[in-house]
Amino acid sequence: MNFYQVHFPILIVSVTLLFSFLIPVFGWWKKKLCYPLAIIAISISLFSSLIVANRVLYHGPIRYYLGGWEPPWGIEFYIDHLNALMVVLVTSISLLVLISSKKSIEKELPDKDVPFYSLFLLLFTGLAGIVVTGDMFNLYVFLEIASLSAYALIAIGEERAPYAAFRYVVLGTIGACFYLLSVGYLYIVTGSLNMADLNQILPNLYHSKVVLVAFSFFMIGIAIKMALFPLHVWLPDAYTYAPSPVSSLIAPLMTKVGIYVMIKIMFKVFEPSFSIEMLPVTTILSWVASIAIIVGCVLALAQVDLKRMLTYIMVAEVGYIVLGVAMANRNALTGAVLHIVNDALMMACLFLIVAAIMFKLGIRNIYELRFLHRKMPFTMGAFTIAALSMMGVPPACGFFSKWYLILGAIDANNWIFVAVILMSGLFNAILFFRVIENAYFEPAYAHDGGEHIEVSRDEAPLSLLIPILIMAVGIILLGIFSGKIISAFIQFIVPVSF
Amino acid sequence: MEVIQSIRPLLAVLVSAFAGCLILLAGEKNRNIREFWTILASVVKFSIVCSMIPFILEGKIIEYTIVNVCQGVSLQFRVDAFGMIFAVLASALWIAVSIYSIGYMRGLKEHAQTRFFFCFALALCGGVGVALSGNLLTLYMFYEILSVSTYPLIAHKETPEAIKAARKYLTYLLTGAAFILFSIGLTYYLTGSLDFVAGGFLEGHCSANLLRLLFVTFIIGFGSKAAIIPIHEWLPTAMIAPTPVSALLHAVAVVKAGVFCCLRVILYVFGPELLFDLGMWLILAYVASFTIIVANMFALAQDHLKRRLAFSTINNLSIIILGAALLSSDAIRGSMVHIAYHGFMKITLFLCAGAIYVKTHKEYISEMDGIGRQMPFTLGAFTIGALGLTGIPPVCGFISKWYLCLGSIEADQLIFLIVILISALLDAAYFFPIVYNAFFKSKNGVYPKFDEASSLVVVPIVATATFSVIFCIFPNAFFYFLDMASISVQNILGGV
Numbered sequence: 001m002n003f004y005q006v007h008f009p010i011l012i013v014s015v016t017l018l019f020s021f022l023i024p025v026f027g028w029w030k031k032k033l034c035y036p037l038a039i040i041a042i043s044i045s046l047f048s049s050l051i052v053a054n055r056v057l058y059h060g061p062i063r064y065y066l067g068g069w070e071p072p073w074g075i076e077f078y079i080d081h082l083n084a085l086m087v088v089l090v091t092s093i094s095l096l097v098l099i100s101s102k103k104s105i106e107k108e109l110p111d112k113d114v115p116f117y118s119l120f121l122l123l124f125t126g127l128a129g130i131v132v133t134g135d136m137f138n139l140y141v142f143l144e145i146a147s148l149s150a151y152a153l154i155a156i157g158e159e160r161a162p163y164a165a166f167r168y169v170v171l172g173t174i175g176a177c178f179y180l181l182s183v184g185y186l187y188i189v190t191g192s193l194n195m196a197d198l199n200q201i202l203p204n205l206y207h208s209k210v211v212l213v214a215f216s217f218f219m220i221g222i223a224i225k226m227a228l229f230p231l232h233v234w235l236p237d238a239y240t241y242a243p244s245p246v247s248s249l250i251a252p253l254m255t256k257v258g259i260y261v262m263i264k265i266m267f268k269v270f271e272p273s274f275s276i277e278m279l280p281v282t283t284i285l286s287w288v289a290s291i292a293i294i295v296g297c298v299l300a301l302a303q304v305d306l307k308r309m310l311t312y313i314m315v316a317e318v319g320y321i322v323l324g325v326a327m328a329n330r331n332a333l334t335g336a337v338l339h340i341v342n343d344a345l346m347m348a349c350l351f352l353i354v355a356a357i358m359f360k361l362g363i364r365n366i367y368e369l370r371f372l373h374r375k376m377p378f379t380m381g382a383f384t385i386a387a388l389s390m391m392g393v394p395p396a397c398g399f400f401s402k403w404y405l406i407l408g409a410i411d412a413n414n415w416i417f418v419a420v421i422l423m424s425g426l427f428n429a430i431l432f433f434r435v436i437e438n439a440y441f442e443p444a445y446a447h448d449g450g451e452h453i454e455v456s457r458d459e460a461p462l463s464l465l466i467p468i469l470i471m472a473v474g475i476i477l478l479g480i481f482s483g484k485i486i487s488a489f490i491q492f493i494v495p496v497s498f
Numbered sequence: 499m500e501v502i503q504s505i506r507p508l509l510a511v512l513v514s515a516f517a518g519c520l521i522l523l524a525g526e527k528n529r530n531i532r533e534f535w536t537i538l539a540s541v542v543k544f545s546i547v548c549s550m551i552p553f554i555l556e557g558k559i560i561e562y563t564i565v566n567v568c569q570g571v572s573l574q575f576r577v578d579a580f581g582m583i584f585a586v587l588a589s590a591l592w593i594a595v596s597i598y599s600i601g602y603m604r605g606l607k608e609h610a611q612t613r614f615f616f617c618f619a620l621a622l623c624g625g626v627g628v629a630l631s632g633n634l635l636t637l638y639m640f641y642e643i644l645s646v647s648t649y650p651l652i653a654h655k656e657t658p659e660a661i662k663a664a665r666k667y668l669t670y671l672l673t674g675a676a677f678i679l680f681s682i683g684l685t686y687y688l689t690g691s692l693d694f695v696a697g698g699f700l701e702g703h704c705s706a707n708l709l710r711l712l713f714v715t716f717i718i719g720f721g722s723k724a725a726i727i728p729i730h731e732w733l734p735t736a737m738i739a740p741t742p743v744s745a746l747l748h749a750v751a752v753v754k755a756g757v758f759c760c761l762r763v764i765l766y767v768f769g770p771e772l773l774f775d776l777g778m779w780l781i782l783a784y785v786a787s788f789t790i791i792v793a794n795m796f797a798l799a800q801d802h803l804k805r806r807l808a809f810s811t812i813n814n815l816s817i818i819i820l821g822a823a824l825l826s827s828d829a830i831r832g833s834m835v836h837i838a839y840h841g842f843m844k845i846t847l848f849l850c851a852g853a854i855y856v857k858t859h860k861e862y863i864s865e866m867d868g869i870g871r872q873m874p875f876t877l878g879a880f881t882i883g884a885l886g887l888t889g890i891p892p893v894c895g896f897i898s899k900w901y902l903c904l905g906s907i908e909a910d911q912l913i914f915l916i917v918i919l920i921s922a923l924l925d926a927a928y929f930f931p932i933v934y935n936a937f938f939k940s941k942n943g944v945y946p947k948f949d950e951a952s953s954l955v956v957v958p959i960v961a962t963a964t965f966s967v968i969f970c971i972f973p974n975a976f977f978y979f980l981d982m983a984s985i986s987v988q989n990i991l992g993g994v
Binding site for chain 2: 418433
């Protein structure tokens with residue numbers, strides 16, 4: 001193995017970190033350079049993550065010691081199948097969102113493009129760092145890098161954004177504190193911060209009160225970070241008022257990364273047997289998650305703002321994934337991990353579509369979308385595909401995760417969860433068909449007898465449209481080939497004991 | 499049984515989806531090219547489907563696996579004789595409907611024709627996909643594609659009523675789909691397999707009561723599309739759609755897919771023996787009989803021609819389900835051929851209703867006095883269809899009803915024989931007044947002059963009516979419907 005191959009894991013985060021500091025310097029000299037520089041940085045990151053994922057596929061998990069310091073003293077990057085899947089997901093979606101952001105930024109945030117690109121890369125670094133690191137404290141650092149840059153990015157949005165961002169700051173910081181306390185407690189009793197090391201030491205200490213408290217603190221902290229009902233209150237405002245490209249990035253990825261951390265700690269740091277049997281965590285989580293699904297859907301029904309509707313659907317989707325994790329069996333966890341991937345793609349696609357509509361028309365009210373299928377046929381085509389996927393219509397990818405979640409709920413012998421999952425599909429059908437009806441169907445006066453209303457095509461710019469279409473095609477392909485993803489990645493993620 | 503690997507089923511399904519893309523590309527500006535794609539796709543699809551008939555008649559099965567989904571389940575096509583009946587029916591009638599809808603849509607100068615033809619092609623993709631699927635998951639996939647692609651067709655007029663009807667349709671069907679998904683999940687949990695097996699594969703996997711529950715959820719799910727009373731409401735409401743769509747709904751793809759799936763569940767998932775042991779066949783037969791009689795009584799009361807036809811469809815769908823529920827060989831054979839024959843007869847009736855609407859803008863039966871003199875070809879075809887649905891030779895409805903009657907005698911259930919006969923009487927009671935008034939009644943003794951709709955509309959009508967007659971005289975003509983039904987029955991009942 002040569003030198004270059006060895007160091008790809010660190011390239012995933014270090015290049016973008018470096019570039020996020022370079023961009024202000026270059027931007028001060030020439031503003032136009034920011035966009036290509038950011039794209040180069042994330043492309044390198046994507047390339048590295050693909051190589052890393054490829055190696056994980058063929059040679060198993062990779063351990064990378066930062067600065068050559070061996071764990072448990074040094075910081076370790078540990079990339080197994082779950083991390084590899086997540087890192088490819090994070091980098092590829094970030095790249096697509098970044099490509100699409102140019103026009104939206106010019107329109108929504110003129111003169112602020114330098115800080116935007118810099119913060120964007122910083123946020124990306126945080127997200128990518130979270131999914132590659134194998135160290136509890138290092139994870140906290142990356143979590144805060146991601147959160148702080150997210151606060152800043154949200155705050156430069158619309159008029160009400162600073163207030164929303166402030167609420168996010170308060171709650172997010174509380175979440176981070178809980179997480180940090182939990183790491184501290186674990187460090188007190190074990191003297192270690194390395195995840196693999198903790199996994200070895202902890203089983204002897206499972207009955208220690210400190211460990212139990214640490215675990216509980218962790219769950220609360222991460223529940224705030226991933227906006228699990230009833231700790232979701234910061235999310236709708238923050239994501240609605242953020243600038244379009246920002247919400248397209250954080251909406252699909254931020255919460256998903258939170259759920260990733262939860263899976264990682266529940267099943268990789270602690271033993272699955274601990275997380276399931278010592279405390280009634282999974283029972284509580286699964287019921288909270290089912291309530292989250294219902295509440296998220298019902299609140300979404302009450303929205304007339306398309307973007308705000310999507311944010312409430314996010315709350316439901318988080319519930320969906322957490323339910324899969326909390327049912328704790330092979331099928332359910334497979335469904336949950338698959339849904340992380342699928343939902344990230346669907347949400348990114350939907351938020352980008354909202355960005356495209358905002359860019360062209362400046363409206364988000366779903367009752368003002370009339371004639372949109374003639375103005376923006378491609379965008380609306382992609383919207384229809386994403387919407388059908390959200391409802392769980394095969395062969396779009398949303399169906400396949402739903403399928404596994406239903407199998408998992410049947411395995412768990414809990415018919416109420418089966419009903420909740422099926423209900424959420426119907427709710428999504430109402431939500432999205434309401435939009436589709438408004439966008440596609442013209443009032444009868446437009447064609448019967450009355451004058452034909454001429455609406456000329458006015459499609460979004462290519463830099464926005466192409467990422468949207470790539471994602472729409474991706475939704476279908478991901479669905480058809482979901483079996484491949486499961487056999488290549490997800491089957492290794494599920495703990496053996498399931 | 500010999501299994502052949504071939505890509506043909508995939509091509510047969512995808513050809514219309516591909517055509518859909520070409521239709522979108524052509525758009526309203528190149529309408530002739532757009533219609534060319536529709537016709538070409540329907541002909542190509544039909545020939546691909548027909549090219550598979552010889553293998554099926556030799557008792558072989560054609561298989562094609564697209565991709566593995568989860569352990570023991572793939573997206574897979576598996577063409578057997580029963581699936582072939584439905585595939586041939588759908589693809590053959592698509593040609594007729596395509597030609598007809600060009601005449602119809604242009605005749606009425608309808609809007610959004612591109613969307614109409616696109617969704618139509620997609621619906622056929624779903625319909626033939628349902629027919630050729632090899633397991634429940636694949637079937638569900640195409641079933642959903644079919645449901646969703648029909649939605650814009652029903653809402654086509656975009657009036658508040660049309661949108662309401664489309665919403666109602668979606669509500670019923672998506673709720674049904676949730677039931678189906680649950681049932682499929684449970685089946686997979688119990689058996690670890692979803693592949694159709696002639697004669698069923700569920701036996702001995704769990705307690706009888708759980709199986710009964712599973713059967714009920716399956717039938718509620720697929721029954722929502724097969725419009726079993728009391729979950730039939732969407733179908734008459736959906737009559738607001740343009741006539742080619744109603745024809746598609748009733749004769750070609752949508753509700754036929756519903757009964758097709760019901761039969762798949764009855765015969766290929768549960769199997770006759772298991773259903774007999776569970777005692778569910780009798781309950782289903784009573785539910786179906788109730789639907790048969792009540793639907794026909796509703797039909798008597800309708801003045802709107804298409805609504806009357808809609809209730810007649812509900813009646814016939816339940817006759818098909820009744821046949822399968824009786825579980826005797828002749829009854830199953832009868833219900834399978836009735837899927838095909840009813841398709842040809844019902845499409846004739848709907849296309850006639852459409853032709854009358856295109857020409858005279860009349861929708862109500864009470865306005866149609868004397869119209870037979872004006873449109874003799876159309877109403878002649880209508881008469882043939884009506885005779886056929888009543889079960890009078892020489893129209894093919896007689897053949898299927900004959901087998902159904904034999905089947906109910908074979909099953910020792912004379913009460914269902916009486917149900918079938920009463921329903922035939924009621925059929926006569928609501929069809930023949932239309933025919934009589936059209937030819938022999940007139941306003942003020944003046945008969946209108948000969949004035950037919952355009953030939954694009956009339957030719958398909960005459961063609962399907964002719965086929966309906968030919969199928970009675972030669973039940974195996976062209977497509978070997980009866981032979982294929984016999985092969986299926988043999989596979990299911992094991993050589994009886």
